[in-house]
Amino acid sequence: MLIIAARTLILYFLLVFVTRVMGKRQVGELQPFEFVVAILLADMAAVSMGDKETPLLNSLVTIFTLTFAHVLVSYIALCSQRVRRLVCGRPSVVIENGIIQERTMRSLRYNINDLLEQLRGKGYPNVADVEYALLETNGKLSVLPKSQNRPLTPRDMAIPTGYEGLPLTLIVDGEVDHEALCRAGLDVNWLQEQLKKQGITSVKDVLFANLDTAGSLFLQAKETTREPVITCVR
Amino acid sequence: MRTVGVLILLALIFITGALWVERDLVRTGKQLETDVQAVIEAAKGEDWPRIRSSVERLWQRWRTIEPRWNLFTEHPEIDDINDVLSRLRAYTEAQEGAALLAEALAAQRLFIHIPRKEAFRLSNIL
Numbered sequence: 001m002l003i004i005a006a007r008t009l010i011l012y013f014l015l016v017f018v019t020r021v022m023g024k025r026q027v028g029e030l031q032p033f034e035f036v037v038a039i040l041l042a043d044m045a046a047v048s049m050g051d052k053e054t055p056l057l058n059s060l061v062t063i064f065t066l067t068f069a070h071v072l073v074s075y076i077a078l079c080s081q082r083v084r085r086l087v088c089g090r091p092s093v094v095i096e097n098g099i100i101q102e103r104t105m106r107s108l109r110y111n112i113n114d115l116l117e118q119l120r121g122k123g124y125p126n127v128a129d130v131e132y133a134l135l136e137t138n139g140k141l142s143v144l145p146k147s148q149n150r151p152l153t154p155r156d157m158a159i160p161t162g163y164e165g166l167p168l169t170l171i172v173d174g175e176v177d178h179e180a181l182c183r184a185g186l187d188v189n190w191l192q193e194q195l196k197k198q199g200i201t202s203v204k205d206v207l208f209a210n211l212d213t214a215g216s217l218f219l220q221a222k223e224t225t226r227e228p229v230i231t232c233v234r
Numbered sequence: 235m236r237t238v239g240v241l242i243l244l245a246l247i248f249i250t251g252a253l254w255v256e257r258d259l260v261r262t263g264k265q266l267e268t269d270v271q272a273v274i275e276a277a278k279g280e281d282w283p284r285i286r287s288s289v290e291r292l293w294q295r296w297r298t299i300e301p302r303w304n305l306f307t308e309h310p311e312i313d314d315i316n317d318v319l320s321r322l323r324a325y326t327e328a329q330e331g332a333a334l335l336a337e338a339l340a341a342q343r344l345f346i347h348i349p350r351k352e353a354f355r356l357s358n359i360l
Binding site for chain 2 (some may be wrong): 001002003005006007010052053055056058
């Protein structure tokens with residue numbers, strides 16, 4: 001029993017490491033070859049977890065080899081467009097200028113029902129509203145609607161907008177992100193001062209705090225029923 | 235915090251149980267090995283009444299231990315032991331000294347090998 005528990009733990013931590021090395025993409029975003037590698041890794045690990053007769057080293061070697069091959073192929077694909085095309089393929093245009101490309105769809109073995117289903121999923125129940133649709137290499141459909149059916153943007157209305165950057169997370173679970181503070185050109189003393197103004201004595205009592213580009217500080221204390229404080233600090 | 239406490243408690247219960255199982259396998263394996271050794275000694279002296287009683291004692295002990303071993307070891311190995319012990323009994327009935335000795339040695343090897351294979355060691359994990 002302990003042997004199986006130990007093998008499971010080893011393989012679990014190895015898989016956590018390997019998936020971190022392999023990248024950040026989710027299952028729905030994987031290329032077909034990445035999906036196959038992920039299934040192979042899971043299968044290798046699952047078999048070795050329960051089967052004591054299979055030497056664990058065999059699985060470790062297989063998992064490391066697969067990871068190495070995967071990272072290598074991904075890296076080569078990153079550098080060479082030809083390799084990328086060979087490994088990942090190319091997106092296919094299935095609707096061009098509002099016309100369904102029958103020949104392309106036949107070569108992809110992609111039927112009209114699949115196309116309509118994906119279009120509905122994207123919020124276009126009417127094919128007539130679509131100018132372009134591309135079947136991406138990861139199997140997802142990208143849709144470009146006709147200009148009359150595009151959602152309205154501030155530019156269409158000539159409404160001026162200000163710069164909106166990424167808010168900086170300053171405190172999470174009572175811990176200060178010094179790097180974010182430094183990036184904002186602020187320091188711990190400034191932060192302490194802001195907390196004191198809100199009646200909070202220690203950083204440890206803060207659940208979450210962030211600062212947006214307009215200079216608004218969002219602050220929520222731990223275990224409180226009070227509404228979060230939003231103050232303009234600039 | 236309570237969840238972590240419950241998980242730690244469960245892990246401790248599991249580890250304690252697993253260590254107890256491992257010890258039990260070694261202890262019962264040694265008992266069976268001693269019984270087989272008695273059969274081997276008797277077979278070397280061709281003392282058939284003693285062989286018969288030793289084989290019967292071994293068989294009875296195995297019958298009491300088998301359900302526990304069935305829970306914690308691989309089933310094909312339990313089948314191997316049952317096969318070897320059945321042949322041992324058959325050779326005792328037929329009074330086939332050489333074959334009986336061979337089967338007794340095979341049974342002894344199994345009783346030593348299985349607890350050793352189940353032991354929590356790096357070589358067994360890898």
